[in-house]
Amino acid sequence: MPTSTPFILTVKAVLFDAQNRCLLLRRSAANRHFAGCWEWPGGKLDPGEDFASGLHREVREEAGLEIELAALVGAMQYEMPATHVILLCLEAHPLGTAVRLSGEHDDFAWVPLEELGCYQFTPGVGDFMLDYAKRKRTTP
């Protein structure tokens, strides 16, 4: 249906370490929503920021890591009270694995894709993450 609610872009990175485990961060109590849920690093673009720069910045801020973008994971849409959010997600390689969290998260884990199902994610996005993990494990 047509709508005048604005669309905004959020970017997320799936970072893999040398053991092919991806980085999950746990949302701290500092978040108004979904504290305790796990997520891939990333977030909203700043005004005027291109998606690749935003992804580098978010991963630097949230995990203290520099990254090299690798390939598209996919995109999904979810609804917030005042915006339609398009989530664009890319695989990336971290240059180092020494994670340094911001106040937004209070824990992190490097998790094999086959164990993603053991973690609690934010509604909607979790299905997208698990679907990706399933496709990734079955595609050579």
Next chain:
Amino acid sequence: MPTSTPFILTVKAVLFDAQNRCLLLRRSAANRHFAGCWEWPGGKLDPGEDFASGLHREVREEAGLEIELAALVGAMQYEMPATHVILLCLEAHPLGTAVRLSGEHDDFAWVPLEELGCYQFTPGVGDFMLDYAKRKRTTP
């Protein structure tokens, strides 16, 4: 694989008219690549431009139409000589159907999704378009 080739974002809109036909534009001989191929309106973002503004601008430039964004179609990646291109595609509703082409295109057509297979598209993107059409027709 890691790479230092930059990633850029291209946006495309699937515009539906009242008969549920989508707008295709034919690339003119003014294009260095893929002249004669059909495509959905859209293109690369300008520096500092957010994806929604870029989509409105591209559709205005290429088809002379104002639009209302509706929902995510999906995303795909394709390779250009010097860039990885992420194509992000949204459904949109045109405010009017009086198409005015730019020099980039030399013909247009409003096409039912079940007839997309009759058109020649650029390599890679065509599969993405046909896959969307198939999903769209089978999802209530």
